Structures are given as structure tokens and as C-alpha cells.
Amino acid sequence: MAQTGTISSKGQLMIPAKLRAKYNLQPRAKVVFGEENGKLTVESTALADVLALRGCLSHVKEDVEGWWMEEKRKEREREEKKIEDAR
Numbered sequence: 001m002a003q004t005g006t007i008s009s010k011g012q013l014m015i016p017a018k019l020r021a022k023y024n025l026q027p028r029a030k031v032v033f034g035e036e037n038g039k040l041t042v043e044s045t046a047l048a049d050v051l052a053l054r055g056c057l058s059h060v061k062e063d064v065e066g067w068w069m070e071e072k073r074k075e076r077e078r079e080e081k082k083i084e085d086a087r
Contacts, residue, residue, distance in 0.1 A: 003019055029044065
């Protein structure tokens, strides 16, 4: 269902309350405007920041995913040992 916003004389866009709540847009939140297939898009900066990181580690030749999974496995083992020692 389409919702209507208003652009003020200063060019400020007022986003409907339901959409602000749905996308957790807080007062003074930063958003990124874009254009896609002839349509204006608005994204929260959190998403834009994450997308901007895409490919930033492409120069790393190591198996980063494998390293991360190994670290998570070790962390899980440490936590399980703490639980076992507490018994």
C-alpha cells in the first residue's frame, strides 16, 4: 500500500509515521537517496554502510570464512568447558 510523504519548502522530506516505525528510522537518522530504474530510493545509512564494505577484503588471500568458523568453534568449546567446570 502506497503512503504519501510531503516535501517542505526547504526540500525536507517528511516520511509517514508507519514507515518510520517499520524501518526504525529515528529522529536525525541519516538516509541515503539513490535512483534505480527511474525511481527514487531511500535507504538507511546502516544498510548503505554495510553494502559499502562489499569487496573491501577481496585482496585478502587467506580463507577468512574458514578462520572465522574456526574461531567460533574454539569460542564454543571454551564456553562448553566453562559450563562443564561449573558443574
